[in-house]
Amino acid sequence: MFWNTDILHEMNRLRREMNNLFSSYPGSSTNATYPLLNVYDDSEHVIVTAELPGMTKDKISITFVDNALTISGNLELCDESRTMSVIRQERSRGKFEKTIRIPSKITAEKIDASFTNGVLSIKLPKAEEAKPKTITVNAR
Numbered sequence: 001m002f003w004n005t006d007i008l009h010e011m012n013r014l015r016r017e018m019n020n021l022f023s024s025y026p027g028s029s030t031n032a033t034y035p036l037l038n039v040y041d042d043s044e045h046v047i048v049t050a051e052l053p054g055m056t057k058d059k060i061s062i063t064f065v066d067n068a069l070t071i072s073g074n075l076e077l078c079d080e081s082r083t084m085s086v087i088r089q090e091r092s093r094g095k096f097e098k099t100i101r102i103p104s105k106i107t108a109e110k111i112d113a114s115f116t117n118g119v120l121s122i123k124l125p126k127a128e129e130a131k132p133k134t135i136t137v138n139a140r
Contacts, residue, residue: 034092035071035120037100043132046102050120053091057115062122064108069122072097105130 035050050071052060063070075093105127112123 034075034096035098037071037098039100041104044126046104046106046124046126048100048122048124050098050122051118052115052120053118055115055118060115060120062113062120064102064106064111064124067102067106068099069102069124070097070099071120071122 035052038049040047040049048069052073054075055073059076060071060073063072072095074095075091102124106124107127110125114121
């Protein structure tokens with residue numbers, strides 16, 4: 001099916017407007033979509049990656065409670081930009097918090113996190129009962 005690029009642009013604009021509308025309600029975070037996440041499953045682990053440009057590892061907080069992973073922090077302005085007028089600002093700033101449910105039982109004490117080139121990687125090892133089991137079929 002052919003998609004008209006004008007329709008795609010209009011759908012994108014509508015999505016942004018809806019995000020802005022709902023982010024203004026009390027109890028909702030203005031940075032609800034930040035950081036951008038990818039979640040992978042390799043049968044042994046659930047791996048979560050988050051894009052956090054301009055952050056340092058000491059400014060990131062990660063918690064895991066009741067199979068919910070929360071990433072939070074505070075995006076600060078760079079020192080140079082404090083004295084300048086903003087012409088256009090697309091990157092978020094300020095406090096953020098994002099929580100996602102992990103769909104498998106996790107061995108919490110073995111969770112590992114690393115931060116390289118602005119990308120946070122969290123490796124959540126699955127509990128034994130959550131790992132896939134191979135079942136042998138017996139012939140009769």
